[in-house]
Amino acid sequence: MNEYEWDLVVVGGGSGGVRAARMAASYGARVAIVEDRYWGGTCVNVGCVPKKLYYYASHFREAFEAAPGFGWTLDAPRFEWETLKANRRREISRLNGIYRELLAKSGCEVIDGHGRLIDPHTVEVAGQPALRTRHILLATGAWPFVPEFPGREWVVTSNEIFDLPTLPGVLLVVGGGYIAVEFAGIFNGLGVDTHLVYRGDKLLRHFDDSVREVVTEEIAGKGVNLHLNTDIQRIDRTAAGRLQVTFVGGGQLTADVVLCATGRVPNFHNLGLENVDVALNPRGVVAVDGLYATSEPSIFAVGDIIHTHELTPVALAEGMVVARHLFGGGAEPLDYQFVPTAVFSQPSIASVGYTEQQARAKHGAIRIFESRFRDLKNTLGGSRSRTYMKVIVDADSDRVVGMHMVGDEAGEIIQGMAVAMRAGLTKAVLDGTIGIHPTAAEEFVTMRTPVE
Numbered sequence: 494m495n496e497y498e499w500d501l502v503v504v505g506g507g508s509g510g511v512r513a514a515r516m517a518a519s520y521g522a523r524v525a526i527v528e529d530r531y532w533g534g535t536c537v538n539v540g541c542v543p544k545k546l547y548y549y550a551s552h553f554r555e556a557f558e559a560a561p562g563f564g565w566t567l568d569a570p571r572f573e574w575e576t577l578k579a580n581r582r583r584e585i586s587r588l589n590g591i592y593r594e595l596l597a598k599s600g601c602e603v604i605d606g607h608g609r610l611i612d613p614h615t616v617e618v619a620g621q622p623a624l625r626t627r628h629i630l631l632a633t634g635a636w637p638f639v640p641e642f643p644g645r646e647w648v649v650t651s652n653e654i655f656d657l658p659t660l661p662g663v664l665l666v667v668g669g670g671y672i673a674v675e676f677a678g679i680f681n682g683l684g685v686d687t688h689l690v691y692r693g694d695k696l697l698r699h700f701d702d703s704v705r706e707v708v709t710e711e712i713a714g715k716g717v718n719l720h721l722n723t724d725i726q727r728i729d730r731t732a733a734g735r736l737q738v739t740f741v742g743g744g745q746l747t748a749d750v751v752l753c754a755t756g757r758v759p760n761f762h763n764l765g766l767e768n769v770d771v772a773l774n775p776r777g778v779v780a781v782d783g784l785y786a787t788s789e790p791s792i793f794a795v796g797d798i799i800h801t802h803e804l805t806p807v808a809l810a811e812g813m814v815v816a817r818h819l820f821g822g823g824a825e826p827l828d829y830q831f832v833p834t835a836v837f838s839q840p841s842i843a844s845v846g847y848t849e850q851q852a853r854a855k856h857g858a859i860r861i862f863e864s865r866f867r868d869l870k871n872t873l874g875g876s877r878s879r880t881y882m883k884v885i886v887d888a889d890s891d892r893v894v895g896m897h898m899v900g901d902e903a904g905e906i907i908q909g910m911a912v913a914m915r916a917g918l919t920k921a922v923l924d925g926t927i928g929i930h931p932t933a934a935e936e937f938v939t940m941r942t943p944v945e
């Protein structure tokens with residue numbers, strides 16, 4: 494008689510958890526998955542998907558502005574926040590249903606409720622018999638972090654921003670990471686007087702320095718008011734219900750909404766970690782080995798709760814490794830080299846491989862190719878925005894070790910480059926590739942002269 498009712502209980506029905514559960518079930522494992530808030534997790538409900546929908550919405554303004562240059566006359570277009578919110582909600586609830594259905598169809602037991610660890614083999618969900626299981630996968634994701642300052646109770650986070658009751662007249666975004674710059678671009682595009690405060694001198698700390706410079710300049714050029722090298726000191730609510738923000742050093746701004754995009758922390762809320770021996774690493778996230786086992790042998794963890802890259806495709810890949818390792822006959826550790834990433838700022842950014850600084854440290858001698866140009870569309874459209882591209886090559890091997898772009902559809906272009914880089918792309922191969930004309934992407938195969 495089998496001591497356990499389940500082979501795997503997954504806590505968290507987001508990107509990593511859903512993928513691991515479905516795949517484990519496809520290998521024949523008896524799988525239950527528990528979700529307490531929204532099927533599909535952060536990405537589907539308050540992350541990638543709604544963000545990209547709002548990003549599309551925010552681009553129409555630029556298109557309307559460019560239209561006369563191409564011969565179009567438009568009556569004054571009007572934007573309705575309520576319509577966008579309602580349409581987004583409808584689409585997201587459709588996706589929630591799809592996620593649930595996919596899980597059920599793959600044979601998983603789908604449980605709505607909060608999962609709490611009782612011991613290394615038991616998960617408790619209120620109103621359910623305790624789930625006794627051979628293995629547990631923790632995939633509870635991350636949660637917005639708001640630093641301490643007077644008036645922090647007045648801010649919203651990325652969890653609330655999609656459903657603001659009204660479109661603000663003035664928005665202040667706090668933070669310089671990708672979530673901050675994405676929302677600043679979205680609300681600026683929707684016509685909101687948008688400000689961003691960041692304590693550094695350039696946005697997007699982890700990106701290549703040239704990309705950071707270009708994008709900081711471009712974002713300001715699109716009309717976002719940047720308050721750099723300062724931070725928020727306090728927020729006071731005025732009698733009229735607006736938010737009086739005081740910056741470190743004394744400046745002030747009155748905003749309708751303050752969005753704090755100041756980082757995310759693992760979601761351990763009422764998870765029962767005290768009942769098991771799951772160690773955290775010095776960064777405060779769950780410590781795992783190469784196959785995502787925690788220090789408690791029956792418990793695994795993937796996704797934002799272990800904080801490798803905080804990206805949906807990475808959480809999915811980690812979830813698949815766990816399923817393969819436990820039920821699919823074994824798995825190799827994931828290779829995190831050349832994980833591509835995009836920022837849906839305006840203009841957008843995409844990167845794969847090393848920054849110039851990292852490449853120099855790793856390879857010593859490198860060759861750098863750069864290009865900054867005005868996109869054909871902008872000549873008649875009138876936008877002053879310019880596309881930027883950078884290729885970093887290891888001088889000894891000729892291997893391309895970094896590719897970076899700031900400009901329209903950067904994510905679509907860099908995704909293909911990431912495939913080539915994993916296949917061992919060299920500069921000679923880029924040079925020997927015929928371009929597609931007229932595109933921005935062809936610039937990647939026509940850069941001939943290194944900048945140094």
Ligand SMILES: Cc1cc2nc3c(=O)[nH]c(=O)nc-3n(C[C@H](O)[C@H](O)[C@H](O)COP(=O)(O)OP(=O)(O)OC[C@H]3O[C@@H](n4cnc5c(N)ncnc54)[C@H](O)[C@@H]3O)c2cc1C
Binds near residue numbers: 529536542544608764
């Ligand atoms: C605003 C924003 C934009 C983003 N944009 C992108 C993007 O463009 N591209 C990209 O790749 N990534 C993006 N991300 C990151 C991406 O959403 C995450 O990396 C990804 O969702 C992580 O997956 P996960 O499985 O670790 O956690 P999640 O997807 O967050 O899933 C965790 C789930 O666990 C549930 N849960 C938590 N505790 C319990 C419990 N005790 N019991 C039951 N259920 C529980 C939660 O409700 C949640 O549904 C974005 C994130 C944010 C916030």
